[in-house]
Amino acid sequence: MTGRMRTTAILAALMLVQPAWAQDATEAPAEASGEMPPPDAMADGSTPDEPMAEGETGGAEPAASDAEAAEGEATAGTETPTEEELEETAATAGVTPEQGATDAEAAEATAPEMATDLSGPDAFADIADEGERSVALFNEMGKVLQHPRCLNCHPVTGGPLQGDDMHPHMPPMIRGAADFGPDGMNCNTCHGAENVPFTTGEGSIPGHEPWSLAPVSMGWVGKSLGEICEQIKDPERNGGKDLEALYEHNAEDGLVGWGWEPGEGRTPAPGSQEIFGELTRAWIDTGAACPS
Numbered sequence: 001m002t003g004r005m006r007t008t009a010i011l012a013a014l015m016l017v018q019p020a021w022a023q024d025a026t027e028a029p030a031e032a033s034g035e036m037p038p039p040d041a042m043a044d045g046s047t048p049d050e051p052m053a054e055g056e057t058g059g060a061e062p063a064a065s066d067a068e069a070a071e072g073e074a075t076a077g078t079e080t081p082t083e084e085e086l087e088e089t090a091a092t093a094g095v096t097p098e099q100g101a102t103d104a105e106a107a108e109a110t111a112p113e114m115a116t117d118l119s120g121p122d123a124f125a126d127i128a129d130e131g132e133r134s135v136a137l138f139n140e141m142g143k144v145l146q147h148p149r150c151l152n153c154h155p156v157t158g159g160p161l162q163g164d165d166m167h168p169h170m171p172p173m174i175r176g177a178a179d180f181g182p183d184g185m186n187c188n189t190c191h192g193a194e195n196v197p198f199t200t201g202e203g204s205i206p207g208h209e210p211w212s213l214a215p216v217s218m219g220w221v222g223k224s225l226g227e228i229c230e231q232i233k234d235p236e237r238n239g240g241k242d243l244e245a246l247y248e249h250n251a252e253d254g255l256v257g258w259g260w261e262p263g264e265g266r267t268p269a270p271g272s273q274e275i276f277g278e279l280t281r282a283w284i285d286t287g288a289a290c291p292s
């Protein structure tokens, strides 16, 4: 995708979604849908390099109904998909439509208060018992792992979440077969290599290369910190990583690093990636124990 085309795609996305944010969620969407192009309009004129065959755009719609089911609210400019369409997309995405709604609900019910500070390993040096120290170190790491900047991309069932309140992604977005969105409207249609500030109003579209959802086996939303701990140590579920690879991921990975540079309008993860890496190192060196 060329830079100019990317800009066009992003502008189109902005035109498409901005009224939905500006709008009070409880307001009826009739006003907005009268004025704004439906999601399909984007396929027609704005992204010539990402042809979206007719019918393919339907993939994004079931997520809308997930959000509606979760919040009891309507979504601007989105038609209600038929039951058949829902089943079809769910099959592609590997989830049932009902499941898509549960991430936002689970996040709301279980995510801890957003942490604003992060201590380095030294703060735990006087815990004499190594196992206890290890658990304390992981609890500190949890302030990052369970931050909205991370959880929003690590859902368990449906598509990505957005914002500090972890609401369903707007425009509606499903996981897709490759954790990369529906055919014809994958994550990179809108998310570029860098954060891009909105041309109108405050905020930005987050960006990083690559940009996709963490696979289901790496989903954390709704899980306890102990469960997340066991999961990220397990090579069967963490993408085949041993503890050293996990350390490297936490300390060096660019997508993890994005959590501290999330773009205008987003709260960064607490501390820094450097401290997060040091905590991971110390946790591994003390036996990588998990909270119960």
Ligand code: HEC
Pocket: 013, 017, 021, 148, 149, 150, 152, 153, 159, 160, 161, 162, 163, 164, 169, 170, 171, 173, 174, 175, 179, 180, 181, 182, 185, 186, 187, 188, 189, 190, 191, 203, 204, 205, 206, 211, 212, 213, 265, 266
């Ligand atoms: C049609 C355009 C579009 C597509 C396609 C899209 N996004 Fe987004 N996404 C956005 C916009 C715009 C925002 C910023 C919304 C805001 O901040 O108000 C956003 C925000 C997000 C956020 C929120 C970050 C945070 O912590 O608040 C995540 C995570 C995200 N997208 C993930 C994805 C993933 C993963 C995919 C593919 C499966 C995807 N998006 C596909 C437009 C899109």
Ligand code: HEC
Pocket: 144, 145, 149, 150, 151, 153, 154, 211, 212, 213, 214, 215, 217, 218, 231, 232, 233, 237, 238, 239, 249, 250, 255, 256, 257, 258, 259, 260, 269
């Ligand atoms: C834009 C989406 C996105 C964001 C934001 C994101 N991740 Fe991920 N994460 C992924 C993807 C995709 C993978 C799988 C890639 C891989 O295994 O190399 C992954 C894998 C991981 C893993 C590997 C082990 C496992 O079982 O999950 C860890 C650890 C991780 N992320 C930590 C974080 C942390 C910490 C943050 C926030 C500071 C974060 N991620 C934010 C998409 C994201």
